[in-house]
Amino acid sequence: KEGRxxxxxxxxxxxxxxxxxxGSLPSNFDCDYAYVLGHISLHMIAAGLTGYMATVANLKDPVHKWRCxxxxxxxxxxxxxxxxxxxxxPIGKPAIHPSPIDLKGKAYELLREKASSFLLDDFYRTPGGIQFEGPGSDAKPITLTIEDQDYMxxxxxxKLYLDKVKTIVKPGCSRDTLKAAISSMISVTHVLTVMSHPLNAELPLYHFN
Known part of the structure; x- marks a missing residue:
């Protein structure tokens, strides 16, 4: 009988x-990264957190040195x-801060340096499918391996420097020390405000709470 x-x-x-x-199969690094993100998400659920994003730093290091x-x-x-x-x-609309390509970063500098070679030569870290064992199986993206930045x-x-400031600038410190600290903090705050919100086009979300 024909179904209708x-x-x-x-x-x-x-x-x-x-x-x-x-798309290719996930590499060992992809699997480790996804597993760790899932593990962090589990802890966030167990803690009742909402509106949070799982993050992992130090990805260029071995897994046991990653910061979650x-x-x-x-x-x-x-x-x-x-x-x-x-x-x-003015109507406020929340948005995630954009993260443009760092044209002064090591990854982009390497791309510019090797651009002419990429046009003529073959550059393969793994000349074939994804490998899970043997040489090159644990290779990580070049953009991670050449960066020396550790965000966390x-x-x-x-935080350590701020704690040092709290230790030095406390009741009993000299007036000159207090003035120097206030002047420095005003300058730092002004610079960071300009860098974070160019031309006053944006305001932090918590200002509207």
Missing amino acids: YKGKKFSSVCHFFGYQAR AAAPLTAMMSVRRHLRGPGAI GDIEML
């Missing part, structure tokens, strides 16, 4: 799997103010 759809309305949904078909964290989305957001017309009240490590370093 008896509903009131039918609308087929098509999906293009071209990218999935052309949960970053609130609001810390990465700002409110862009839009004007609909002259005299209109820099955050910890900043």
Whole structure:
């Protein structure tokens, strides 16, 4: 017996799997990275956290040296103010801070240095399919291996310097020390504000809470 759809309305949904078909299998690094992100997500769920994103730093190092964290989305957001017309009240729209390509970073410098060679020569770290054993199986993206930046490590370093300031500038310190600290903090705050919100086009999300 021929089956027929008896509903009131039918609308087929098509999906293009071209990218999935052309994509390669995940590498060992991809698997480790995905596993760690899932592990962090499990801890966030267990802690009842919402509005957070799982992050991993020190990816260029071995897995046991990776730094795991949960970053609130609001810390990465700002409110862009839009004007609909002259005299209109600005309308705030939350958005994630853009992360443009660092044209002064090591990855881009290496690309510019090797650009002419890429046109003529073949550069393959693994001349074939993804390998899970043997030489090259644990290779990581070049953009990770050539960077010497440690984001979470820099955050910890900043905290150490702030703690030193609290230790030096406390009741009983000299007036000159206090003035120097205030002047320096004002300058740093001004510079960071300009860098974070150019032309006052954006304001941190917490300003609107």
